[in-house]
Amino acid sequence: MNHIEVVSAVIIYNERILCVQRNEHKYDYIAYKYEFPGGKIEPGETKEQAVIREIKEELELDIFIVAEYMTVEHEYPDFTMTMHSFICSCENTKIALTEHIDFRWFNRELLYLLDWSAADMPVVEKIMNTKI
Numbered sequence: 681m682n683h684i685e686v687v688s689a690v691i692i693y694n695e696r697i698l699c700v701q702r703n704e705h706k707y708d709y710i711a712y713k714y715e716f717p718g719g720k721i722e723p724g725e726t727k728e729q730a731v732i733r734e735i736k737e738e739l740e741l742d743i744f745i746v747a748e749y750m751t752v753e754h755e756y757p758d759f760t761m762t763m764h765s766f767i768c769s770c771e772n773t774k775i776a777l778t779e780h781i782d783f784r785w786f787n788r789e790l791l792y793l794l795d796w797s798a799a800d801m802p803v804v805e806k807i808m809n810t811k812i
Contacts (some may be wrong), residue, residue, distance in 0.1 A: 682759040687731040688718035689768045690803065690812070691743055696785035697807065699794055703781045707758055713797040716765060717780070727764045740776040743768040750806060754799035765803050767812055788812070
């Protein structure tokens with residue numbers, strides 16, 4: 681089974697968290713699900729470099745890493761993944777969607793209202809149960 685290593689950004693602005701919705705995908709179980717933005721780590725790249733690059737590519741947004749948050753190991757039916765998440769901040773909310781179909785800024789108490797990808801659920805649960 682294929683294994684990928686990815687990064688994700690929990691981007692906070694004025695106490696709201698950025699949630700993005702995936703587009704269609706060859707795997708139905710992740711299509712149209714909400715997630716924290718991010719992507720694959722490229723060879724020779726640190727996790728920190730990858731999360732900054734991915735957010736710039738996907739959202740045309742400059743972020744600042746506050747802290748590494750948590751790592752999730754998840755097994756989907758067709759692949760496994762290691763996802764390193766980071767708490768990040770930004771100076772504005774101007775976003776250009778280049779890969780996703782929707783975005784929302786949510787208070788942490790309302791994150792449960794969205795249909796999240798399974799790999800992101802441990803991060804959502806930690807955010808909802810602890811102060812960040």
